Amino acid sequence: MKEQKVNDLMVALSEYATVTEDATLYEAVLSLEEAQEKFEDKHTRYRHRAILVLDKNGNVVGKLSQLDVLKALEPKYQDMIRGEGSQRYGFTKKFMQSMLEDYQLFASPLDDICRKAGEQPVHKYMYSPTEGEYIEAEASLEGAIHQLIMGHHQSLLVTRNKKIVGILRLTDVFAAVFHRMKECFVE
Secondary structure, three states, rough: OOOOOOOHHHEEHHHOOEEOOOOOOHHHHHHHHHHHHHHOOOOOOOOOOEEEEEEOOOOOOEEHHHHHHHHHHHHHHHHHHHOOOHHHOOOOOOHHHHHHHHHHOOOOOOOHHHHHHHHOOOHOOOEEHHHHHHEOOOHHHHHHHHHHHHHOOOOEEEEEEEEEEEEEHHHHHHHHHHHHHHHHHHO
């Protein structure tokens, strides 16, 4: 069986949802919706779950996940959690419910909250990828799996000649491994 490379599984940058740094969250969500509707992938049926943020020169400078957009609905979350889910800290469901009430999170109607969040700039909620979130297009599938596992990443930015050319999604890697596993049992 042919060795799979990252290049074989990545989604090209041109097929992914992107916005510029000065876009609003509403524009980012529209971009994600449009990219999902247009996306036809030969590897999986999974839709995109993030938006890549570009600078004025078209270079990727950040990512905006679905969770980042949800966090933007309530600005107090930025002070309460810094990238880690409360479950990791061992907070009970009762404690998290008390936080919701004590901090008066989502005190306004959801329509008002959504409108206000949609006007916020993307750069305020995006995060900049770390060194461990980049992988070469010609890297092996095994190397990509290692990087995804060790970094707990949902995706990796794929580079060729130091330029980002695509994104490797965890869902696509899992689908490739799943298909390989099925083939192993058929033989």
